[in-house]
Amino acid sequence: MxxxxxxxxxxxxxxxxxxxVLKRAQEAGVSAILxxxxxxxxxxxxxxxxxxxxxxxxxxGMHPHDAKDLTPDVLEEFRKLAxxxxxxxxxxxxxxxxxNLSPRPIQKEAFEKQLDLAEAMQLPIVIHNRDxxxxxxxxxxxxxxxxxxxxxxxxxxxxxxxRSLAIGFHIGIGGIVTYPNAKDVQAVAREVPEDRLLIExxxxxxxxxxRRGKRNEPAYVRAVAEKIAExxxxxxxxxxETTTKNFQTLFAQA
Ligand code: NI
Numbered sequence: 001m002x003x004x005x006x007x008x009x010x011x012x013x014x015x016x017x018x019x020x021v022l023k024r025a026q027e028a029g030v031s032a033i034l035x036x037x038x039x040x041x042x043x044x045x046x047x048x049x050x051x052x053x054x055x056x057x058x059x060x061g062m063h064p065h066d067a068k069d070l071t072p073d074v075l076e077e078f079r080k081l082a083x084x085x086x087x088x089x090x091x092x093x094x095x096x097x098x099x100n101l102s103p104r105p106i107q108k109e110a111f112e113k114q115l116d117l118a119e120a121m122q123l124p125i126v127i128h129n130r131d132x133x134x135x136x137x138x139x140x141x142x143x144x145x146x147x148x149x150x151x152x153x154x155x156x157x158x159x160x161x162x163r164s165l166a167i168g169f170h171i172g173i174g175g176i177v178t179y180p181n182a183k184d185v186q187a188v189a190r191e192v193p194e195d196r197l198l199i200e201x202x203x204x205x206x207x208x209x210x211r212r213g214k215r216n217e218p219a220y221v222r223a224v225a226e227k228i229a230e231x232x233x234x235x236x237x238x239x240x241e242t243t244t245k246n247f248q249t250l251f252a253q254a
Contacts, residue, residue, distance in 0.1 A: 002222060004200055005198045005200045006201065008204060022053065029222065030219060035057070036092050057088045057251070059092070064111065065096060070113060079117060090118045095111060095136050118149075124250055127151045145168070148170075151170070153174045153200065170246060172199070173188070173200070174201060174202045175216060178227045179212070190231045198247060201218055209223070225239045
């Protein structure tokens with residue numbers, strides 16, 4: 001049993017064969033999929049899929065790329081959507097200093113507003129971070145004890161992992177762990193405490209090595225689990241059991 005804790009199967013890349021993708025996930029032992037919104041349209045798409053399929057859950061939120069679109073009205077829409085019983089977290093939200101598609105002060109403002117909402121609604125959060133640990137970690141540290149969540153697609157080193165764990169966060173490991181050169185991510189996957197590990201695909205992006213460069217999909221979370229099992233000297237079944245339990249603990253509504 002495996003859970004893909006970060007997928008974007010609401011996107012048009014899956015319009016052609018979404019049912020086949022869901023079937024392959026089921027055949028691969030994927031028992032639940034968390035579909036992540038990153039703006040209003042994709043958040044609505046995530047909720048729509050969650051309404052249709054019992055194994056799908058949704059998040060709603062605004063990605064830092066589109067931080068400028070988080071007007072008070074949009075935030076209010078997210079608040080309403082987040083009350084849906086199958087919306088189990090807010091996000092993805094965070095900071096992206098790699099592409100800088102929104103100015104940094106605006107990214108920070110949108111991030112803080114969504115963190116306020118998460119605190120008010122007592123929902124866990126899904127964090128997107130690209131080259132921004134130096135700003136994200138202090139923001140989270142300032143709210144330690146009042147927020148919980150996952151740093152998705154974690155690509156930092158073991159030291160940054162320790163800091164993230166100290167804030168109480170979970171660590172999301174995806175397909176990058178299967179890339180031969182991903183030494184930091186592999187070290188993190190080896191050392192992260194068993195009760196803080198989540199697995200994910202981030203599909204349609206970041207396909208594991210055996211499909212690298214092609215469209216990713218939830219079934220391939222198995223390749224992530226296999227690699228982590230190899231790194232930790234355990235079985236895929238054990239990784240599946242642990243990460244499923246962690247998912248259910250963090251996202252208590254799931
Ligand atoms: Ni994502």
